[in-house]
Amino acid sequence: MKEFYKVPENKKIRVIIDTDAACEADDQYAIAHALMTQKFIVKGICAEHFHAEGSEQLSYDEIKKILRLMKREEIPVFHGVPHAVEDTQNPPCSEAVEFIINEAMTESEYPLFVFCQGAVTNVACALLRKPEIAKKMTIISIIGAEYPNGGGEFNLHNDWKGANAMFASDAEIWQVPMNCYARMRVSYAELQEKVRPCGEIGKYLFDEMQEYGNSERGGWTMGESWALGDSPVVGLAMDFCIGNFEYRNAPIADENCSYIGFNENKIRVYNDIDSRFILEDFFAKLKFFYGGSN
Secondary structure: OOOOOOOOHHHOEEEEEEEOOOOOOOHHHHHHHHHOOOOEEEEEEEEOOOOOOOHHHHHHHHHHHHHHHHOOOOOOEEOOOOOOOOOOOOOOOOHHHHHHHHHHHOOOOOOEEEEEOOOOHHHHHHHHHOHHHHHHOEEEEEOOOOOOOEOOOHHHHOOHHHHHHHHOOOOEEEEEOHHHHOOOEEEHHHHHHHOOOOHHHHHHHHHHHHHHHOOHHHOOOOOOEEEOOOOHHHHHHHOHHHOOEEEEEEEEEOOOOEEEEEEEEEEEEEOOOOHHHHHHHHHHHHHHHHOOOO
């Protein structure tokens, strides 16, 4: 990649990205942003399932496509567990689960952050299979609805048992619930101006969002805007002060995503986020590394 500004070695962090990349059209923005961020040493990307049959494979293929378009195919990609956790006493394994465990157990001067951009199945299974890794990572998770009651939210719904296992662990957890991540609003006009001209990856990011938004799958969208709801993982790992947070007892959720109780352990819960910090940083990096005309 081209020469960019320098980040001191003692400020860098290791990053694992866990993503349901084929689910909608915003995971791809967060993946691209993370790969352009100099503070991050991206160790690998794990594919997550979502509601569709074969969705883990779709996510895996989408991750590979993003890496190819960005010319970053040296980043390893790992198959995840293809379904939600069914039995916490017998958690399934996968390439992604083994990778998370191995990376967490690796001695390094760089602290480990795990970006959970969908269901948390891979991370939950890793924690269940080897609980001692909890103290060796910080998990930033896009999950759950507003406190105190919770409620319907996509990522939590896709594996509420896995989420409960994660929340009950000893890991440092930064939760970004729906009332916070929904603030990542951006218009199609701004994306067309600042993203689409930036090489193959910029064109793909914009066109894929347009295709999804104009399809039946995207019927929930507003028509001329999007919430890049996964991108807070990148911004918070760059600078945790870009959002307001409070410490709360970690929730216990039911199958309806309601918070029906709380654990004794505390987690960090964000209730606001500086969306412009995240978006402008993404636009600047994309222009520097992939700027051009399409």
